[in-house]
Amino acid sequence: xQQVKQNSPSLSVQxxxxxxxxxxxxxxxxxxxxxxxKYPAEGPTFLISISSIKDKNEDGRFTVFLNKSAKHLxxxxxxxxxxxxxxxxxxxxxxxxxxxFGTGTSLTxxx
Amino acid sequence: ETxxxxxxxxxxxxxxxxxSLKCEQHLGHNAxxxxxxxxxxxxxLMFVYNFKxxxxxxxxxxxxxxxCPNSSHLFLHLHTLQPEDSALYLCAxxxxxxxxxxxxxxxxxxx
Numbered sequence: 001x002q003q004v005k006q007n008s009p010s011l012s013v014q015x016x017x018x019x020x021x022x023x024x025x026x027x028x029x030x031x032x033x034x035x036x037x038k039y040p041a042e043g044p045t046f047l048i049s050i051s052s053i054k055d056k057n058e059d060g061r062f063t064v065f066l067n068k069s070a071k072h073l074x075x076x077x078x079x080x081x082x083x084x085x086x087x088x089x090x091x092x093x094x095x096x097x098x099x100x101f102g103t104g105t106s107l108t109x110x111x
Numbered sequence: 112e113t114x115x116x117x118x119x120x121x122x123x124x125x126x127x128x129x130x131s132l133k134c135e136q137h138l139g140h141n142a143x144x145x146x147x148x149x150x151x152x153x154x155x156l157m158f159v160y161n162f163k164x165x166x167x168x169x170x171x172x173x174x175x176x177x178x179c180p181n182s183s184h185l186f187l188h189l190h191t192l193q194p195e196d197s198a199l200y201l202c203a204x205x206x207x208x209x210x211x212x213x214x215x216x217x218x219x220x221x222x
Contacts, residue, residue: 089153
């Protein structure tokens, strides 16, 4: 039973435009959410996080939005750059327990 | 330099072999993890060690045997694996239950 879902396996965006990656979860007890980025042949690297007391967190070109009532979070990348092409994973945890990961969305930014 | 180093990067083994994966973290974290990533599946947590003590074993078959001699080193001993065990094995570390820092992974193929 997958508690964190990324329903779009892939996404293509033109350079300079906005990339929106989505993530849904089922466990209403989740209180901490992370986004990771993964290049081929490398491990996932941390990108941005948000706790359930906030609905938005911003770091440069990256913004994560959390909609607790919909159990949905999204990652916005503006403007998208070719170097952003990677697989993006969302992850969630409850009360500091283990993280549950989605299956990832492969983003391609077209120059 | 990610702070978490895994060796080997690639491993091919037969079903009767015994091999070990090694992980070392240089971040001073107190928790270390083994994750398995199979194609089109979310990252699966296998084992967690906090202060060298195993705190989670997510119903992992006994052909996988973890070892944590100190808070900086983690091993995964493999024996009599099956072809379906072929996957990317990722080591991670964290401080308390904060965000995870991953190594580059070991791509394992079982023939």
